[in-house]
Amino acid sequence: MGEANIKLPEAVVISVERMIQFCYISKMLFEYAPYERTLLPVHLTRFGTIFFQNASFLYSLFDDTKNSTNLLKIWKGFDHPFEKDLQNFDRRLTPFKDELKKVRNRIGFHGSLTRIHEKAGLGIFDLESPRSIEFSKLIGDMNILALKMIKWHLERMKNSDKIIELWQEFREEFTGYTIKRSFR
Numbered sequence: 001m002g003e004a005n006i007k008l009p010e011a012v013v014i015s016v017e018r019m020i021q022f023c024y025i026s027k028m029l030f031e032y033a034p035y036e037r038t039l040l041p042v043h044l045t046r047f048g049t050i051f052f053q054n055a056s057f058l059y060s061l062f063d064d065t066k067n068s069t070n071l072l073k074i075w076k077g078f079d080h081p082f083e084k085d086l087q088n089f090d091r092r093l094t095p096f097k098d099e100l101k102k103v104r105n106r107i108g109f110h111g112s113l114t115r116i117h118e119k120a121g122l123g124i125f126d127l128e129s130p131r132s133i134e135f136s137k138l139i140g141d142m143n144i145l146a147l148k149m150i151k152w153h154l155e156r157m158k159n160s161d162k163i164i165e166l167w168q169e170f171r172e173e174f175t176g177y178t179i180k181r182s183f184r
Helices: 012-033 046-061 083-108 115-117 130-156 161-176
Strands: none
Touching: 012 046, 012 115, 046 083, 046 130, 083 115, 115 130
């Protein structure tokens, strides 16, 4: 049985879908960077909204709760080239996890009823701190890793013109350039 025919666990497929969503949100984040002056505080702009969602998705990809989409756990038990990359990324993300969980729970996904409650965890966004710079690098690095993992997964799916076309369309949208292909 060839590598392309290996049946991966359902959780792996779901994790790929979550990574695709993370990549889309990351792309939108950088498209809506606050270059223009606005009357709204940055956290209420499209950039701020998408930034909190992006941080929430990043946390959810490595959430340690039992039934979560934790890439490190889900991508164990079968052969793939990303084990060391995932371990390294998880190690780099660990110092941010407590704050990210608060951001996810209090702003990104669930919401809060007071600004004081919301404020916990926002230190990772302090633009004056080196941690903020490291966190922004993590978002970019996860984007790159996720794209590699998505591509690896899609290439191992059954050979289908539809799947190849979907991957090309996704890649074109994400990278912003068109891949030459013939139309039938």
